[in-house]
Amino acid sequence: MLAPKARGSLSEQVLAALTSGQVSPTLRDVEPDGPEDAQVTLWSLYELHYRGFEDVDDTLEWHPDLLAVRAGLEAELEADLRERCPEVDLGDDFAAGLFSFIEQHDGPSVARFVQRDATHEQVMDLLRWRSIYHLKESDPQAWVVPRLSPGPKAALMELQYDEFGNGDPQLLHAHLFAQGLAASGLRPDYGAYIDEAPVEVLEENNAMSLFALHRRLRAASLGHLAAFEATSSGPSRRMSRGLSRLGFPAEMSAYYDEHVEADAVHEQLAVRTIAGAVVAEDPSLVQDVVLGAFTCLDLEDRFAEAALARWGAVDA
Ligand SMILES: [Fe+2]
Ligand SMILES: [Fe+2]
Structure with missing residues (x-):
């Protein structure tokens, strides 16, 4: 993948520094023009820790001036996510409380719209936007593994072993999505559609990296994972039905x-055996689990609202 296009003054300077290798301490003083500029910059800096860019030198991954820019953007993002998150009492039964918190959350559903009303073109938009995460599915949570004690670590590995194909690269969830993209006439390569990703998609991806790359936020990462998994099965069924309604290839529905x-x-696994075990070991982490779970639901609401608005559609 090549470095993305800039979306403002900060990303312009940071991406120029990345591709030229000329990193200056003055980058720390550049303010982002707005959310698009901030999120694409942060996404690019995070990507150095995943697969990197063909046009960026790998040695820049741990450059102190770039880490300083990253830290500033992360602080803003974390403060924003914390400010949006309500105080929630999950009660005495953590798993029941978390399931019910997730279930009670009500927001617009892109999957419901796809099932009933979306056009082929709108679903093509959606698949391009979703590709930013689905082509690196479960990668962020892998950063959390070494930060856990044996119980939740084994459970997270059990979940991730499945996400990563049970030992078969053909069955990696990211690979299933790539095959679906290719069969649908879209580019299956990692990051291919980053320049058209809406800011809400960048923020969803950045929140996952933020939680996963900071050990102190490991419970937020696991809360995010819990909400993500607990809101996936039903919407996946709706997506599959919508794809069949529109005549998309079987490879896409298969994902x-x-x-x-x-x-x-x-x-x-995510609610009980992973997050539940972490909270049982350290009950002070409950509110971080809530932060992660709420962020997952809230950012998906914001994405759904933006996607539906762009299509001039409503989720009825
Ligand atoms: Fe998956
Ligand atoms: Fe999953």
Whole structure:
């Protein structure tokens, strides 16, 4: 993947520094023009820790001036996410409380719109936007593994072993999505559509990296995972039905069909055996789990609102 296009003054300077290798301490003083500029910059800096860019030197991954820019953007993002998150009392039964918190959350659903009303073109938009995460599916949560004690670590590995194909690269969820994209006439390569990703998609991806790359936020990462898995099975069924309604190829539906079954299991693992175990060990982490879960739901609402607005559609 090549470095993305700039979306403002900060990303322009940071991306120029990345591709030229000329990193200056003055980058720390550049303010982003707005959310698009901030999020694409942060996304690009995070990407150095995943697969990197063909036109960026790998040695820049840990450059102190770039880390300083990243830290400033992360502080703003974290403060914003914390400010939006309500105080929630999950009660004495953590798993029941978390499931009910997630279930009670009500927001617009892109999957419901796809099932009933979306056009072929709108679903093509959606698949391009979703590709930013689905082509690196479960990668962020892998950063959390070494930060856990044996119980939740084994459970997270069980979940991720499934996400990563049970030992078969053909069955990696990211690979299933790539095959679906290719069969649908879209580019299956990692990051291909980053320049058209809406800011809400960048923010969803950045929140996952933020939580996962900071050990102190590990419970937020697991809360995010719990909400993600617990809101996947039903919408995946709706997506699959919508794709069939519109005549999309079987490879594309196969990705969603896999998630109808898999995520019904993953949600139990994520809520009970992973997040539940972490909170049992350290009850002070409950509010961080809530932060992660709420952020997952809230950012998906914001994405759904933006996507539906762009299409001039409503989720009825
Ligand atoms: Fe998956
Ligand atoms: Fe899953």
